[in-house]
Amino acid sequence: MQTRIGVFLVSVITAIVCVVLLLPTVAVVPLSITQTDFVVFPPHGFSMRWYQAFFTSDVWRGAVMTSFITAILTTLVATPIGTMMALGIARLKGRLVGAANVFILLPIIVPTIVTAVGLYGLLAKLGLVGTIPGLVLAHTVLALPFVVINVAAVLQKLDGRIEQAARSLGASPLTAFRRVTLPALLPGIAAGGLFAFLTSFDDFVVALFLAGVGAVTLPVQMWSGIRFEISPIVAAASTVLLMMSCLLLLLQWWVKRR
Numbered sequence: 231m232q233t234r235i236g237v238f239l240v241s242v243i244t245a246i247v248c249v250v251l252l253l254p255t256v257a258v259v260p261l262s263i264t265q266t267d268f269v270v271f272p273p274h275g276f277s278m279r280w281y282q283a284f285f286t287s288d289v290w291r292g293a294v295m296t297s298f299i300t301a302i303l304t305t306l307v308a309t310p311i312g313t314m315m316a317l318g319i320a321r322l323k324g325r326l327v328g329a330a331n332v333f334i335l336l337p338i339i340v341p342t343i344v345t346a347v348g349l350y351g352l353l354a355k356l357g358l359v360g361t362i363p364g365l366v367l368a369h370t371v372l373a374l375p376f377v378v379i380n381v382a383a384v385l386q387k388l389d390g391r392i393e394q395a396a397r398s399l400g401a402s403p404l405t406a407f408r409r410v411t412l413p414a415l416l417p418g419i420a421a422g423g424l425f426a427f428l429t430s431f432d433d434f435v436v437a438l439f440l441a442g443v444g445a446v447t448l449p450v451q452m453w454s455g456i457r458f459e460i461s462p463i464v465a466a467a468s469t470v471l472l473m474m475s476c477l478l479l480l481l482q483w484w485v486k487r488r
Contacts, residue, residue, distance in 0.1 A: 262465035280466040293451035297431050300362055304369040304430035309423040312377025320385045338375050346439040360442025368440055369430035377422030384418030424482040
């Protein structure tokens with residue numbers, strides 16, 4: 231009886247914490263359909279004009295395109311590199327495993343502002359500040375740990391003897407990897423790619439340092455909109471970003487189940 235009460239109390243507390251954490255995020259949805267020219271809660275009236283303004287504005291559409299291009303390129307770069315890193319770490323032994331894991335997780339452990347300052351100093355010397363290639367390189371650094379973590383999680387459940395059996399039956403190392411290991415890793419690779427995309431698309435701190443005027447991403451444009459004008463168009467952009475993130479996470483969940 232006491233165990234059931236304890237489980238019930240923990241469930242209630244967890245639900246309350248989740249609601250408190252989600253409320254500020256969900257609150258942008260009603261703010262985006264107000265008829266007023268400024269952000270007000272509760273919203274006055276109902277209007278979709280802010281979504282129309284978001285999708286028809288050259289500035290906002292340019293920011294969305296920059297974010298999509300950067301996120302797609304980051305995914306294409308970070309996913310194969312992170313997969314190879316996970317495969318390499320899986321073959322390490324002893325203390326090297328812990329050192330490699332710490333090195334891989336540094337972009338997550340180190341505060342993002344510190345990473346942004348370091349990347350700005352490096353990319354400024356290369357002349358890549360304010361360019362999409364510079365953003366892709368920076369976001370690849372941020373996305374690699376998520377790819378490695380997802381692929382490594384699948385590798386831990388993978389029986390290495392399967393690849394050895396393929397080798398013993400005459401398959402070359404490349405064929406054994408392509409026909410046996412790679413298909414087994416696809417769920418982790420797909421999940422890592424989705425997280426890499428979201429990491430790049432949602433990043434603000436690093437993009438704020440590196441975007442300049444030539445590669446303004448959607449989060450940076452949203453920050454500028456809040457800083458210079460408190461318009462409901464920012465709430466509309468936030469809602470679109472929220473819906474896209476939820477859809478991608480649902481896609482990741484579906485891929486894992488498949």
